[in-house]
Amino acid sequence: MLTLAIDSSTDNLGLALMESGQLRGEFNLSLKRQHSEKLLPLMEEIFELLEIEAKDLDGAAVATGPGSFTGLRIGITTAKMLGRIFAIPVKGIPTLEIMAAGAAGAYRLALLDARRERVYYAFYQQPEADSDDFIKEIYPPAAVRIAELPEVLNDYSQKQITIIGEKKLEVGKVLKASNFSIKYGEPESDLPRAAVLARLGENYLKRGQKDDIYQLKPAYLKKPQAEINWQQKYGSN
Template sequence: MTVLSIDTSNYTLGVALLDGDYVKGEYITNLKKNHSVRVMPAIEQLMKDCDIKPADLSKIVVAKGPGSYTGVRIGVTIAKTLAWTLNIPLVGVSSLEVCAATAGRYFEGVISPLFDARRGQIYTGLYQFDNGHLHTLQEDQLLLSADWAPKLKEQERKILFIGNDLPIHRSIFEEVLGDQAVFAEITEQNPRPSELALIGRDKEGEDIHTFVPNYIRLAEAETNWLKANKEKKEINHD
């Protein structure tokens, strides 16, 4: 089975090719650049370098969010298009789960991957490896990092934090958790697309037409539009 994985859900752009138990190739950058013009050339170049043709692909695995609204949408749209065109299964995996898998495999504790969501908020969840398998302890959610830290304190065990946005919120976790908090090294922060491929390799394919990203919240522009229209209706009603 040859799996192509795609992750554009945050600044990190990653694509990988997994052939059975062998990682044939992997491409990662962590740049604030337009994923929409870079991801397809990255896929094409990786497949060319690895001597893989589109017809050789068995499954497409995509990071489905949470993360950047635009980034998540780009990755999911491309993944759905490829899966539909090639008539092969499509699998979506939590972007946070991929982040947790990147550095937590041999950590004896629980893992809290995070992405910054602005205004003191983070996208996060709680994961743990058990016998080589990553399990979800708490589903992905959006909340203030100042509210998340006390909840983690109740775990009474080591917590591994991972994610490129960690420096924004690190001081809060250090203050509340002290030695209970463990922070991944900078070389472990980028979510690995090969981990994404591995997670999705054995999962059942999803319905391509009904598959949607997991934004967790509406895009800010959409939220503001809904709020403005609600206020406008209330004014007209009065």
């Protein structure tokens, strides 16, 4: 099974090819606002380097956010295009799940900056060693004020929590002040890795878990600023 992973949800642009559990190649590049220009050329490059053609793909996985509004649209549209052209299944996976699945620790708090002293967060637990289940989602992705996280995570204050992602130092300071036991994940887990997305995508697709490409959409978790400004000026109708 040959799976292409596409992640354009953050400043990091990620591409990876996984074939039956073996990583064939991976790009993780900090390109900030260049995703629209670089995604398709990088796809062509990774196919050429690995002597693979797009028609050889058996499936595609794509990060669904939260994250950059423009970046998410670019990645998801590309995955949908591949699904339609080559009649392959597509699986969308939350960006915070990708981050958590690439980290270590029994309990993992994944974070992305939501600005104005807020973060997007999701909380996960490692499955039992003898289980073939994916990482267990305890709290799904949501936006929250950093100061409110001790209350949100109160039931797990006696567990050691591994914090990964943006704003992890600020969040760690707040949790420590509330007597949480925390540790910080390694730097490579602070952004979603394309190889992890490819692994998750392959596993989901093997289980028959795919998305309807006509229903697949970004998980923004908040409205674009332009829409907020419009509603403030003209109302919601």
